[in-house]
Amino acid sequence: MGTREYLMPFVEVGRALSDQVDGYSVMHLIARRITETVGLKGSFIKMKRPNERNLELLGSFGLSEQFLLSEPNLLPGSLFFELPAETRVISDVKGVENLPEGKSLITADIQSLAVVPVEMERDVVAMVALFAGAPGDFDKTDLSFAAALAGEGVMAFHWKRIMETCISRERQYLKSFQDISEAVNSSLNVNKVMELAVTSVTEVMGVMGCAVRLLDPKTQQLYLARSHGIRKEFLEKGPVDAQLSMSENLAGKVVIVDDVFTDPRLQYRTAVVEEGIRKILSVPMEVRGKVIGVMRVVAGDRPSFTAEEVSFATAVAHQCAMALENARMYQRLKYEYQQLLVDFGYDGSSQ
DSSP states (O other), X not given: OOHHHHHHHHHHHHHXXXXXXXXXXXXXXXXXXXXXXXXXXXXXXXXXXXXXXXXXXXXXXXXXXXXHTOXXXXXXXXXXXXXXXXXXEESOGGGOTTOTTHHHHHHTTOOEEEEEEEEETTEEEEEEEEEESSOOOOOHHHHHXXXXXXHHHHHHHHHHHHHHHHHHHHHHHHXXXXXXXXXXXXXXXXXXXXXXXXXXXXXXXXXXXXXXXXXXXXXXXXXXXXXXXXXXXXXXXXXXXXXXXXXXXXXXXXXXXXXXTTOTTOSSHHHHHHTTOOEEEEEEEEETTEEEEXXXXXXXXXXXXXXXXXXXXXXXXXXXXXXXXXXHHHXXXXXXXXXXXXXXXXXXXXX
């Protein structure tokens, strides 16, 4: 088969991607061009769903809905319902015993097939399946072509989903921040604000838990004010000394612990490890340049905290600090007002 016959599908798909054609339409186009170029009965492309086991059908051509929508076969050796670690070719379907999808293949008049993994950054994220109506092997060049063309669409799909996830997360950050800001501006109930803060941080960031600790300037201890998602037994493990537990917070610096096993800034390393905590984000709570407490986010095994997550936690910690300051100012003004009334001899009567 000539080079031009392989090249033209890439040109056509590239044009569709440049024109921002709907993603599923592009994937159907890719499946059609693979089928036509290689001379197959049909093909489909499936991709791993985020945080799910089932594969999503992105595009297909030449295959019946009954075949495409058949129930997942999760038996060992399943061909179409789990991503393949490597290319697998079956040159004669009828010659393979105990093939999980054998019956549906014969019903669809498919006699040979190949499943090819599609990789991104050395990770298999999708697959392209090729079906022929006659027994026979598949040319290696055809398999490489199918994987490369499917990869064009899968990459676009992958990055689009990442972008959509980022936008969705940003919206969650903004909504939570707005809710907390409204609580700060409309209420002097500091407990309500802190409860909303630790709950929002835990849920939006998808971490184990979050806690707010307030600094006692005399003892230099951090006293628990509010927490969410963290066991009471762990929180009561012992007094938390601001000088021994991520002391950089006292200088107004954000502390990120990426490895609790080796980081020297932990006061209770054994308890942290036994709790299943693997990463910690500790943000200072400041008012007019003075640290009055910390917000600590704890997580299990996960990637390092992103810049967006740090910014979100820092903004929420600032809101908590503002809520505390507003409450203190209110109490101080209330006291001064009452003292002023006493000085003027007001006894509470209306006469």
